[in-house]
Amino acid sequence: METSSVPTPSPGGLPPALRGILPVLIAVPVLLLFDRLLASAPFATYLLSIMGVNVILAVSLNIVNGMTGQFSIGHAGFMAVGAYVAGVLSLSFKETALSFLPVAASDQVFLVVALLAGGAAAALCGFLVGLPSLRLRGDYLAIVTLGFGEIIRVVVQNTDAFGRALGLSGIPQTSSLAMVGFWVFLVVLVARRIAYSSHGRSLWAIREDEVAAEAMGVDTTGYKVRAFVVSAFFAGIAGGLFAHFVPIINPGSFTFVKSMEIVVMVVLGGLGSTTGAIVAAVFLTLLPEALRSAFTVMGAEGSLAQKVDQIRMPVYGLLLVALMLLRPQGLFGMKEIWEVLPRWLPRRRKGLA
Amino acid sequence: MAQLLQHLINGLAAGTIYALVALGYTMVYGVLKLINFAHGDVMMVGVYMGYATAFALGRQTQKTFLGVVLIFLVAMGGCALLGFLIERFAYRPLREKPRLTALITAIGISFALSYGFQLDIGFLPGAAPRAFPEIIQPTEWLVIGDRDVVVWNWQVMSLLIAVGLMVGLQWLVFKTRFGRAMRAVSYDHRVAALMGIPTDRVIAVTFMIGSGLAAGAGLLYAIKDTSVSPLMGLYVGLKAFVAAVIGGIGHVPGAVVGALLLGLVEEFVVGYAASTWRDAVAFGILILVLLVKPGGLFGRVAAEKV
Numbered sequence: 001m002e003t004s005s006v007p008t009p010s011p012g013g014l015p016p017a018l019r020g021i022l023p024v025l026i027a028v029p030v031l032l033l034f035d036r037l038l039a040s041a042p043f044a045t046y047l048l049s050i051m052g053v054n055v056i057l058a059v060s061l062n063i064v065n066g067m068t069g070q071f072s073i074g075h076a077g078f079m080a081v082g083a084y085v086a087g088v089l090s091l092s093f094k095e096t097a098l099s100f101l102p103v104a105a106s107d108q109v110f111l112v113v114a115l116l117a118g119g120a121a122a123a124l125c126g127f128l129v130g131l132p133s134l135r136l137r138g139d140y141l142a143i144v145t146l147g148f149g150e151i152i153r154v155v156v157q158n159t160d161a162f163g164r165a166l167g168l169s170g171i172p173q174t175s176s177l178a179m180v181g182f183w184v185f186l187v188v189l190v191a192r193r194i195a196y197s198s199h200g201r202s203l204w205a206i207r208e209d210e211v212a213a214e215a216m217g218v219d220t221t222g223y224k225v226r227a228f229v230v231s232a233f234f235a236g237i238a239g240g241l242f243a244h245f246v247p248i249i250n251p252g253s254f255t256f257v258k259s260m261e262i263v264v265m266v267v268l269g270g271l272g273s274t275t276g277a278i279v280a281a282v283f284l285t286l287l288p289e290a291l292r293s294a295f296t297v298m299g300a301e302g303s304l305a306q307k308v309d310q311i312r313m314p315v316y317g318l319l320l321v322a323l324m325l326l327r328p329q330g331l332f333g334m335k336e337i338w339e340v341l342p343r344w345l346p347r348r349r350k351g352l353a
Numbered sequence: 354m355a356q357l358l359q360h361l362i363n364g365l366a367a368g369t370i371y372a373l374v375a376l377g378y379t380m381v382y383g384v385l386k387l388i389n390f391a392h393g394d395v396m397m398v399g400v401y402m403g404y405a406t407a408f409a410l411g412r413q414t415q416k417t418f419l420g421v422v423l424i425f426l427v428a429m430g431g432c433a434l435l436g437f438l439i440e441r442f443a444y445r446p447l448r449e450k451p452r453l454t455a456l457i458t459a460i461g462i463s464f465a466l467s468y469g470f471q472l473d474i475g476f477l478p479g480a481a482p483r484a485f486p487e488i489i490q491p492t493e494w495l496v497i498g499d500r501d502v503v504v505w506n507w508q509v510m511s512l513l514i515a516v517g518l519m520v521g522l523q524w525l526v527f528k529t530r531f532g533r534a535m536r537a538v539s540y541d542h543r544v545a546a547l548m549g550i551p552t553d554r555v556i557a558v559t560f561m562i563g564s565g566l567a568a569g570a571g572l573l574y575a576i577k578d579t580s581v582s583p584l585m586g587l588y589v590g591l592k593a594f595v596a597a598v599i600g601g602i603g604h605v606p607g608a609v610v611g612a613l614l615l616g617l618v619e620e621f622v623v624g625y626a627a628s629t630w631r632d633a634v635a636f637g638i639l640i641l642v643l644l645v646k647p648g649g650l651f652g653r654v655a656a657e658k659v
């Protein structure tokens with residue numbers, strides 16, 4: 001892989017401190033607006049929420065699979081940990097409210113607490129799983145993460161508090177589009193800041209050549225484990241959000257299939273490209289829906305619409321193989337969208353003007 | 354005591370089947386340094402080939418000795434061909450690329466096979482498990498006491514087949530010209546090519562042997578379980594991989610020892626704890642082994658060459 005394409009921050013006109021929070025300052029009002037506008041369209045809200053969760057998952061997985069060059073295929077396991085921990089917490093706090101706040105605000109406080117707890121639990125799992133496998137070559141990580149997902153499934157199916165195979169229902173539906181959007185922006189911000197920090201440089205170095213990075217004094221195991229923990233944390237957050245807007249969560253929502261879906265998003269977008277992961281996540285969330293509606297509108301083949309979900313999975317597998325053979329760098333490679341499509345951003349400056 | 358003995362026998366029998374699958378993993382890893390994720394799914398395809406052959410033969414012929422041999426031959430031959438095709442068209446073009454690309458391809462093939470076989474379009478069988486015909490009539494080979502301990506004929510058979518194949522593989526790897534070529538390719542495939550070894554052919558044949566073994570193991574598993582399903586490859590394959598890692602991946606007798614151990618542990622968990630925890634045990638062991646002895650029982654952690 002060409003080393004020259006490691007991203008460099010483009011000089012912008014804003015002071016660095018403001019540049020960091022500017023996206024959030026813009027995003028929050030826009031999201032609140034969206035939330036209000038779509039209040040009467042539950043399906044659109046649901047679809048956008050799912051899309052947001054998928055974006056969080058893809059961007060966080062990209063920190064490990066893309067930036068660090070390790071290969072985790074058990075992201076759904078961390079999502080499950082977050083979903084179940086946050087779900088159980090919310091269920092036990094269902095009847096409580098903070099008396100000094102209005103009910104809606106108190107709900108949101110509890111939601112954030114539950115999400116953070118879920119994220120922390122997932123991060124802890126990430127640490128426990130990552131520590132042994134990241135000391136070894138990358139392929140072990142793939143199998144261990146896959147196995148970890150299975151362990152989570154078995155543990156959930158054998159624990160009464162997690163509802164066994166039936167799952168949890170009745171979790172308060174306190175998640176909103178604004179909340180999902182806020183976490184989307186947070187994960188994107190974190191991913192971008194990591195990529196441009198000295199921390200990120202170490203991750204890129206590990207990705208390009210682990211032996212050389214170690215020779216240069218990079219603490220490879222430490223950086224890999226930290227990247228893994230950050231990634232697992234956001235997967236847990238995504239799971240927690242998911243648990244708060246779907247009517248029921250059960251072990252079937254977090255299988256290997258879900259993990260593969262996220263992997264395909266990251267690989268399609270380009271390993272190491274945050275915007276690539278976002279674009280691929282949005283595309284792959286909408287595509288099955290679009291196909292389903294298209295087939296339903298056509299009407300003639302009613303069964304075809306139902307088959308979309310079935311066909312999706314083998315197609316993902318073939319897509320991975322085809323991508324690796326024909327375009328291993330995915331859509332954007334390691335670059336971001338504004339580097340690939342510079343004409344879309346005409347105010348990009350060149351040298352000293 | 355009798356109960357313990359029975360669990361011991363069942364565990365060993367399950368372990369031998371894992372061993373046959375693990376041998377394929379370990380061989381391919383030895384030659385290519387690639388974890389062939391699709392190995393278990395190739396096995397699953399082989400079982401479906403055997404299933405189709407058994408049906409084509411009909412109820413009577415499938416139970417005769419010739420019928421059984423034919424079923425095994427078709428499944429193993431078909432799988433060897435499938436393994437050859439996968440190697441030729443998916444792995445070979447990526448051999449000089451970063452290792453990650455080959456790994457992703459392997460995962461993709463595994464996913465495409467295990468979920469492709471769940472469709473019910475054309476010849477694909479659909480997601481529901483199917484009953485595998487009793488091509489080998491289960492009979493009690495040895496009964497101790499008042500049916501305290503029962504040894505079935507298929508258990509003895511799979512143990513004999515596994516040990517036989519292991520000895521055969523050891524012989525192939527260490528006593529034949531082809532084995533010497535395999536070891537050379539494993540050591541350094543570029544230098545091996547310079548020495549006049551047809552590396553492509555060696556790697557292709559290794560893949561075919563591994564896939565054929567997997568099909569045989571899959572049939573034994575299906576006979577034991579009396580069922581066949583598209584996801585069986587994923588689970589059996591994963592456990593076989595765990596077995597290969599326990600023994601030290603790339604080490605042929607290690608894979609067999611690891612597989613027997615795994616089979617025993619699983620059987621004891623089912624027998625003395627709860628059967629629902631069975632699937633978690635293998636991965637718990639894997640993480641433990643990686644934490645304590647990352648090279649496995651017999652392998653060594655080799656420093657990466659630059």
